[in-house]
Amino acid sequence: EPEVTQTPSHQVTQMGQEVILRCVPISNHLYFYWYRQILGQKVEFLVSFYNNEISEKSEIFDDQFSVERPDGSNFTLKIRSTKLEDSAMYFCASNDRAYYNEQFFGPGTRLTVL
Amino acid sequence: AQKITQTQPGMFVQEKEAVTLDCTYDTSDQSYGLFWYKQPSSGEMIFLIYQGSYDEQNATEGRYSLNFQKARKSANLVISASQLGDSAMYFCAMREGTDTLMNYGGSQGNLIFGKGTKLSVKP
Numbered sequence: 001e002p003e004v005t006q007t008p009s010h011q012v013t014q015m016g017q018e019v020i021l022r023c024v025p026i027s028n029h030l031y032f033y034w035y036r037q038i039l040g041q042k043v044e045f046l047v048s049f050y051n052n053e054i055s056e057k058s059e060i061f062d063d064q065f066s067v068e069r070p071d072g073s074n075f076t077l078k079i080r081s082t083k084l085e086d087s088a089m090y091f092c093a094s095n096d097r098a099y100y101n102e103q104f105f106g107p108g109t110r111l112t113v114l
Numbered sequence: 115a116q117k118i119t120q121t122q123p124g125m126f127v128q129e130k131e132a133v134t135l136d137c138t139y140d141t142s143d144q145s146y147g148l149f150w151y152k153q154p155s156s157g158e159m160i161f162l163i164y165q166g167s168y169d170e171q172n173a174t175e176g177r178y179s180l181n182f183q184k185a186r187k188s189a190n191l192v193i194s195a196s197q198l199g200d201s202a203m204y205f206c207a208m209r210e211g212t213d214t215l216m217n218y219g220g221s222q223g224n225l226i227f228g229k230g231t232k233l234s235v236k237p
Contacts, residue, residue: 033224033225035225041229042205042227042228042229042230043159043205043207043225043227044227045224045225045226048223048224056224058224089157091159093159093225102149102161102164103149103161103225104161105151105158105159105160105161106158107157107158108157108158108159110157
């Protein structure tokens with residue numbers, strides 16, 4: 001069964017450093033998302049991406065965040081200068097228009113900012 | 115105002131019994147989708163069930179069913195015959211905007227999640 005994959009599973013970084021979180025969505029999917037979940041809290045939407053551009057973003061997704069689909073398979077989230085409060089689980093998700101009743105989530109990347 | 119409200123931070127259920135996890139939502143859209151996800155302690159998000167706002171029948175997927183009461187704006191998850199492996203966090207989520215395939219980019223709506231309910235199944 002196809003699945004969304006994410007790497008790394010856990011990333012530890014120093015405050016102020018740049019991190020890139022990687023995702024490989026399901027191959028025939030067209031819509032991609034990043035969500036984050038601060039420990040013990042609810043899952044929050046960050047950004048959605050379609051047709052090689054951002055289609056929607058939340059207030060959380062400020063100038064320190066960016067997304068990219070550098071090739072036909074990867075979908076990345078870059079945090080330019082990490083802050084302590086960026087520590088969270090980051091989930092990538094994707095869906096295909098034909099199967100719009102489900103967003104498929106990846107296993108997540110746990111980001112720890114020290 | 116909260117778009118998705120899950121009023122039960124924690125629930126206990128005896129193994130083999132049924133349990134209902136509450137979810138109410140707030141939207142002015144006529145067309146929307148409601149989802150339930152399970153998050154075990156390992157952290158991944160597992161899709162359980164989906165209900166479209168125009169679906170007349172309550173959604174069912176195996177032991178999961180969604181008690182959809184549109185007038186009350188509630189979408190409660192019912193788990194029948196609870197198993198120990200059902201112990202996890204459960205999140206209700208909503209996607210606003212049209213669900214129809216006729217709409218351009220109709221499936222690109224982001225999900226809005228509730229705060230979750232931690233379900234513990236007792237042996």
